[in-house]
Structures are given as C-alpha cells and as structure tokens.
Amino acid sequence: MDKKFLIVDDSSTMRRIVVNTLKSLxxxxxxxxxxxxxxxxxxxxxxxxxxIITDWNMPVMTGLELTKAIRANDKTKELPIxxxxxxxxxxxxxxxxxARVNNYVVKPFTPQILKDKIDLVxxx
Amino acid sequence: MSDTVKDLSGMLEKLKEVESVFKxxxxxxxxxxxxxxxxxxxxPIIEEVNGSIEETRAKIPEASSQIDKVTSATELAITEVLDxxxxxxxxLSSLDESINEIIERRNRVEDLVENLQKVIKGNESAxxxxxxxxxxxxxxxTLETMKNKLQDITESTDxxxxxxxxxxxxxxxxxxxxxxxxxxxxxxxxxxxxxDDSMDKSQRTPxxxxxxxxxxxxxxxxxxxxxxxxVDSIVSSETTTQDDIDKLFS
Numbered sequence: 001m002d003k004k005f006l007i008v009d010d011s012s013t014m015r016r017i018v019v020n021t022l023k024s025l026x027x028x029x030x031x032x033x034x035x036x037x038x039x040x041x042x043x044x045x046x047x048x049x050x051x052i053i054t055d056w057n058m059p060v061m062t063g064l065e066l067t068k069a070i071r072a073n074d075k076t077k078e079l080p081i082x083x084x085x086x087x088x089x090x091x092x093x094x095x096x097x098x099a100r101v102n103n104y105v106v107k108p109f110t111p112q113i114l115k116d117k118i119d120l121v122x123x124x
Numbered sequence: 125m126s127d128t129v130k131d132l133s134g135m136l137e138k139l140k141e142v143e144s145v146f147k148x149x150x151x152x153x154x155x156x157x158x159x160x161x162x163x164x165x166x167x168p169i170i171e172e173v174n175g176s177i178e179e180t181r182a183k184i185p186e187a188s189s190q191i192d193k194v195t196s197a198t199e200l201a202i203t204e205v206l207d208x209x210x211x212x213x214x215x216l217s218s219l220d221e222s223i224n225e226i227i228e229r230r231n232r233v234e235d236l237v238e239n240l241q242k243v244i245k246g247n248e249s250a251x252x253x254x255x256x257x258x259x260x261x262x263x264x265x266t267l268e269t270m271k272n273k274l275q276d277i278t279e280s281t282d283x284x285x286x287x288x289x290x291x292x293x294x295x296x297x298x299x300x301x302x303x304x305x306x307x308x309x310x311x312x313x314x315x316x317x318x319x320d321d322s323m324d325k326s327q328r329t330p331x332x333x334x335x336x337x338x339x340x341x342x343x344x345x346x347x348x349x350x351x352x353x354x355v356d357s358i359v360s361s362e363t364t365t366q367d368d369i370d371k372l373f374s
Contacts (some may be wrong), residue, residue, distance in 0.1 A: 004235060009292075010338065011199070011291070011292040011295065012199065012203070013199055013202045013206070013288065013291045013292055014204065014289065016203065016206050016294045017206070017285055017288060017289060020206070020209075020210065020213075020285060021285070024213075024282075056340070057197075057338050057339050057340045058298065058338050059336050059338040060338075062338065078197055085340070086292070086293055086296060086340045086342075086343035086344070087340050087342075087343075088346075088351050088355060089342070090356070090358055093355055093358045093359065094358070097359065104355055105352065105355070106351045106355050106358055107289050107292060107293060107343075108286050108287070108289035108290065108293070108345060108346075109286065109289070109352065110282065110286050111282050111286070112286070113352050
C-alpha cells in the first residue's frame with residue numbers, strides 16, 4: 001500500500017526538511033499541518049493518510065495531545081506515529097511512549113536516521 | 125504635710141514629667157527633621173525608580189518584536205538556502221542519471237569493440253589504431269570517480285539540510301527568551317502598581333500578551349547520532365512492557 005504522510009510542525013523550515021527527506025527516500029505523497037488541531041482535522045477528513053510524523057512543541061495543540069487524540073479515535077487509533085522533536089530527556093521520551101507513539105527521533109536528525117525510523121515503524 | 129502642700133508637690137512632679145517630655149521632644153526634633161529630610165530625598169529616588177521601571181517596560185515590546193523579527197528573518201533566509209539546496213540536489217540527480225546513461229552506452233560500445241577486435245584480427249595497422257582507440261575509450265575509472273564525487277556532494281547537501289534544522293532549535297530558544305522578557309514586563313507592571321497606584325494606567329505601556337509555551341526551552345543543537353543513540357536505548361528499554369513504563373510514573 002502506498003504511503004501518504006501527514007507532516008505536523010509549526011516550523012515551515014522543519015516541514016520542508018522532512019518533506020525533502022521523504023522525497024529523497026522516494027515518498028512523494030504527503031500533506032502538511034502547522035499544529036495538532038489542523039493535523040487532526042486533516043486526518044479525520046482524509047482516509048488515505050497512513051503515516052504521521054509530528055513535532056511535539058506546537059501552538060493550539062501539541063504533538064503529544066495530537067497523539068492522544070489519534071489514539072482515542074476509533075478511526076485513527078492504529079495509525080503509525082513518529083515523534084520528531086527537540087525534546088531529548090528521558091521523561092519526555094517515556095511520556096511520548098506512554099501516549100503510544102511508535103518511535104521517537106530527536107532534532108537535529110540525519111536523513112538516514114529518519115529513514116531508519118520510518119522503516120522500523122513500517123516493519124512493526 | 126497639709127493637703128495643699130501635697131497637691132503642690134504632685135503638681136511639681138507632673139510639671140517635671142512634662143518638662144522631660146519637652147526635653148525629649150527637643151532631642152527628637154533633629155531626628156524627626158532628619159527623617160523628613162530623608163523622606164524628601166527618597167521621594168525623587170522612588171519617582172526615578174518608577175520612571176526607570178516604566179522605561180524598561182516600554183522597551184520590552186520593542187525587544188520582543190526584534191526577537192520575532194530575528195526568527196522570521198532567519199526562517200526566510202533558511203528557506204532561501206533550502207531552495208538552493210533543492211536546486212543543487214535536482215542537478216546532482218540529473219548528473220547522476222546522465223552518468224548512468226554514459227555507463228550503459230559504454231557497455232554497449234564494449235560489445236561492439238569486442239566484435240570489431242575479432243574482425244580486424246591479423247591486420248597490424250588496424251590493430252595499432254584499435255589499441256589507441258581503446259586507450260581513448262578507457263573512461264571507466266573517470267566515470268567511477270565522477271559518481272563518487274557526486275555521492276560526496278549529495279552527502280554534503282544532506283549535511284547542510286541537517287544543519288539547517290538549527291533554525292527550528294534557535295527559534296524555540298528565542299521563543300523561550302521572548303516568553304521570559306514578557307513575563308518580566310508583567311512583573312514590572314505589578315511592581316509599578318505597588319509603588320505608584322496614582323499613575324493613570326492608560327499612560328503606561330500596555331502589557332504584551334503572554335505567548336503560549338509552545339517551545340522547548342531546553343532545545344539544543346547536538347550531534348544527532350549521539351542524541352539519537354541515547355533516545356534509541358531508552359525507546360528499546362522502555363518499550364519492553366507497558367508495565368515497566370507505568371512503574372516509572374507510579
């Protein structure tokens with residue numbers, strides 16, 4: 001099945017970098033959102049989205065809140081989520097895992113790290 | 125002693141007490157005068173402090189605005205750099221395709237050369253020219269070098285893209301500073317109200333709206349492999365069981 005990514009980050013620079021990385025990996029189907037609320041609206045309106053890459057710190061709705069909202073919704077609860085954030089302390093990582101993100105990448109990341117984590121999430 | 129004498133003695137004692145009060149008062153006058161003088165001197169200082177606080181508060185919106193401008197300008201500049209990186213990446217990809225095409229054609233030429241070699245076998249002068257031609261056609265190594273260089277350049281552009289993530293990290297640090305200075309403005313406003321509640325609030329610089337805390341104040345730019353290794357070890361250990369994670373929070 002083709003992958004359609006939802007890239008959620010309030011920084012347009014970061015969205016661009018993630019998009020570029022995905023393109024270099026051969027993934028060209030994606031939509032973008034600047035915060036968790038917009039992301040959730042797009043997600044519930046578009047059944048073809050099947051992979052979420054989200055930042056943590058965002059206005060309106062954080063990535064953690066978005067993750068909880070996705071997991072609480074029957075329609076979206078099984079979707080893979082990759083958290084990509086600057087937050088690299090253990091408590092944050094554990095908190096994200098508790099909210100059931102599938103994997104966790106700290107910024108700055110290399111394209112290879114992002115690729116490895118996407119592959120790992122897809123493999124599982 | 126008659127009652128009259130007793131009364132006079134009592135009155136005398138009272139007068140002495142009054143006298144001592146006056147004497148004490150006399151002694152206190154310079155102290156009170158000093159205190160009044162101190163207060164008189166202190167009022168302009170308080171007014172100066174008030175003015176200084178208000179002046180500082182008035183500068184904060186500009187400082188905050190400057191921080192926002194720095195963030196926007198950096199984001200714009202980074203976008204321009206990313207545009208250029210995209211152009212370079214596209215050109216590299218195009219060059220790589222061209223080199224692959226040359227390699228394929230070279231392979232086809234090699235087949236033809238092999239056939240030609242069989243045809244001219246025994247013709248010495250043709251074989252000499254053929255030898256020279258083969259030397260000229262031997263570009264395999266050059267093509268490999270070009271492909272390796274292209275790979276190096278691609279890795280460099282990946283490195284640039286990774287380094288540009290510093291913009292997101294610094295913008296979060298700047299947002300944290302902005303949040304801090306706006307909080308200071310609010311605190312100074314409260315302090316000003318305590319010192320001088322007579323001041324018309326409409327004359328004061330209005331408090332900036334405190335932005336949300338949608339930033340990571342601890343964001344830092346570290347070598348990605350080192351940080352990610354640490355994250356991976358936590359992820360692998362913490363995902364063992366949900367119970368293990370729950371225990372950390374119980």
